[in-house]
Amino acid sequence: MTEPFEVRIDVADALPAAITGDQPFHIAAWIFLPDTIPAVPTVVTLFNGGTYDRRYFHFDVPGRQDYSLAEYLRVRGHIVILPDHLGIGASDRAQDQMLATREIAALAHHTAVERIHAMLRDGTLVGGFASLPAFVKVGGGHSMGGFMTITQQAAYRTYDLCLILGYTADGVHLTIDGKLIRAHPGDLDPAQPDYAKRDRSKLRATFHWDDVPEDVIAADDALLVEVPYVLSTQSIMTGIVKADAAKIDVPIYINLGERDVSPDPHAEPGFYRSCRDITLHILSRSGHCQNFAETRLEMYDRIDRWVGDQARNL
Template sequence: MPPLLIRFDVTNALSAEVSAGQRLYVSAWLFMPAHLPSRPTISAWLNGGTYDKRYFHAEIPGYPGYSMAEHLAARGHIVVLPDHLGIGDSSRAPRQMAVTRQVAAKANHDAMTQLFAHLREGTLHPSIPAIPQFVKLGGGHSMGGMQTITQQAAHRTYDRIAVLGYTAVGVHLTLGGQLHSADPGPLDLSKPDYPVMDRGHLRSTFHWDDVPEAVLTADDALLVPVPYVLSTQAITTGIVSEDARNIDVPIYQCLGERDVSPDPWAEAAHFRACYDYTLHVLPKSGHCQNFASTRTEMWDRIYTWNESLNASNGTA
């Protein structure tokens, strides 16, 4: 069945500088499983830069099986795909430059807090019963990985997190077969809120060589405007170093065989408070694991990793 579009008013969680007298909303797609487990996992996934929530639910004519959301929902997850504030169906702030990673994280935390309350009370939608107990899993890809780290460190929204295609070491791009730092330097607030973006030069970073041309074309069609501040912060070296050190819940981190981390095996050292860290390097995958031929390996690993934590905690 198609996802349910939901939205949450997050104005009261934000400063007057950000809202400037307007109501601001975080919108999301919700995917419900056909059969609801007694204690389901609610997994929320934040997209990366140049994408909206469709990154996790790509529908490509003639090429089924590119929806991570449908894959996890089929295995019992309640899947939530929020749009960052300023992207997709979520509100654009009157002055988007004021929406830093911390502001966007606060807005998303408020939206998820409202979602959890509605699910417990059975007030989200007439077709969804009250769900008094659930596991909270939050994750994100690329810029969404940055936002997941930022949000969890500041607000402890989730019981566990998944960081996909993002690096605490420092974002690097594969250009001409070589890794190059993507660090843009300090923010330049004279830039437009939404600069024109072209990711044509990023194909060698984003995708493995075996991705079908039709899938690459469909991926290109998913390009959306991204706020300057969020997109720039996402590639700034060291931006999440302090946040990463403060996360103490289990972490699953997946990087493609060719991805933005210059050293995947150095990532764990940044999560020093984490007592349960898992690194998964996905073979034959570029930065965008959801378009890789091996994508279901990651999706299934997320499911089994989450289930193993439930079993060890006695919540399976």
């Protein structure tokens, strides 16, 4: 795989001092640059889900290939941005993470992505890479990343196209003992610690289809990171993004695994009441984490073709 390069974007001027402590505040991101740029350039930003950082979309399993959606898209001519959410991975943590709500995170993410877009237009992102005066802006994410994409797009219209992967605008459901059970996180509890590591063993039936190899699951478990309490809790609240989803009017690609977090995958397009172009793709033999499914290349290929077709038609 071609290794990406890293940028750290200071977004402190866009955020409240209670978040930044009046200090520089960075969102970190990997950038993947293709060898050639198509006639209609596309820039695809992808945010990971909860318990992960940006490595979710650039995943390395020893002895195996083709687990990096970012690399798959790069090879096919897309510029790819993989940021870490506010407070996760290499991005900075708020002074008080309990104040880092989805609205604050969406503002930070939007600001960082817009500044990367500006550097692409100006030709200042990296030496030797020519300026791109115009390109199609694509944004999306998996699970909590989809939740944040909906929040961000409704507030700021960052993107021309949206990818919602493994998320439901209804409310997250988990597969427990063979049954789909609605998550009930309750109200935010200020007594909870800012960060915690989740026990993924209880989520195996939700995250993975039955044929995912054990070494892939072991490599996946090694990616486990601490999650900020507020964002992770908000992301599974019933109906929290219904109003936001209804505002999105750009074309949307929705991908859900055959066993995923939506109680009714075919109902998902109905939440996007302002959108006139919605694609629903249910990935066979996939759990919630489509990126680890044996059928993942079907999703990779569909995203590549859908983005390309939509970009040419804008």
